[in-house]
Amino acid sequence: MTRQMPSRRHAIAEDLRHQISTGHFKAGERLPSEAQLATRYAVSTPTLRSALALLQGEGLVEKIHGSGNYVRRPLRRFTYVGGIGPSPIPPLRATVRTTNLEAQGDLPALLNVPPLSPLTELLYVTHDGKAPHSLARIYVPRDLAPADCPAPDQMRVRMADLRPPLAEIQERVGARLPTQEESTALRISTSLPILFLTRVATNAAGRVVEASLIVLPGDRADALFTTHLKPDEGTPTE
Template identity: 30%
Template sequence: MGHEAQAPYQVVAADLRRRLEAGEWPAGTKLPSRAQLAREYAVGANVLQKAQERLIAEGLLEGRAGSGTYVAQPRERRRMIRSRHRERRGTSPFRADMSDLGRAATWEANSQARTPAPDAIAHRLGINPGDDCVRTDYEFLADGHPTQLSTSWEPMTITADTPILLPEMGPLAGQGVVERMHSIGIHITRALEIPRPGRATQEQANLLGVNTGDQVLLIERTYYDDTGRPVETADIVIPADRWEIAYEFSVERD
């Protein structure tokens, strides 16, 4: 069985990508008008527009309202350092990370209480499958651009009937798990992070502004209190083409 024929916009996008990679239009250059390119490729304006939108999503082109389409500057891959010190700053770790890079950190969050814990989450939290948790989905942005996603789970046996039940509401909204738990007498002393390579799902790609199947870094993080009890776990998704993750830790002598 042969390969399915590509859609016309995919054919145009592939050739434009080839020309961009060959340096026909350097970074920052304005492309010929859509009408001109449509005539060159003998396609309709809608096909050309869809091809350019594909390349914009890939970060190769950028559209400027009222001006046209330009060759994008190469995306800078920044380093995000994860260390024990990021939890000691009296603020959200993400806000502290972005502050170190000179970027403004914001996020959107949606919490749902009494969400039954799936089997895998229950195992990580040391609770029974189906036990009530607060699930919070986060979209983190740096200077208004999508940076990472996170889905957090907290057992309601820990936070029910406290002011911190919902992470982004109450007196410590936005302060991070360590500060919030400390306020109710729970002292987090350890975090375990397990990084794995992955590919962006369609939903993740839409939120992060990448393509479905692009490489991402998946981090499974769990916080433990001073008794060794898991008190929160999260799945973090970071686009690999924009960020590299570095782990920093202190070296102690006996």
């Protein structure tokens, strides 16, 4: 049986992977430029970038646009916990940008409002140290928008304290590849799968009070959902 030789991109990726694992390139260190690496391995720039994309997909290398490729530091894993109230994951530094807009595209159906209804978008990017951890777009009706820019956990607590109270939180989880915008914001490869969560909170009067679109890189995040059962009945309860 003839043994198939590895492709150039796989051979380059394996060599760089070995240099990273043996400490030749250390965590946080910038790799030689793509032009330098292409010359070193005697390949075209597209072939070299394809090799780096393999390492980016494995979480070994991260590409910072305008700066270069770096050996990624070991990542802490986090668990997204559904339901009401603050998430028990360790505190993360968050940046937030608030924008007033009108409901268009998928938003009218998501929030059950007429098209062009006034909404407020809160765009959160959380960081674990310097590494981006998650991206979330939270949409709320304009009359329910917070006057300040609360942290993500504070936002969840405020939703839990609303009157009328929350009656239902529906969370849908899927996996897909990131968009270019998400890839840039989270500093991940476009070939690295993400967890994509859609969270819709409805109050006791039947009004949708929050819709969130949450992106979590698949190399550092899990999602946990717990069902509580009534004693001796075996039926779900909140």
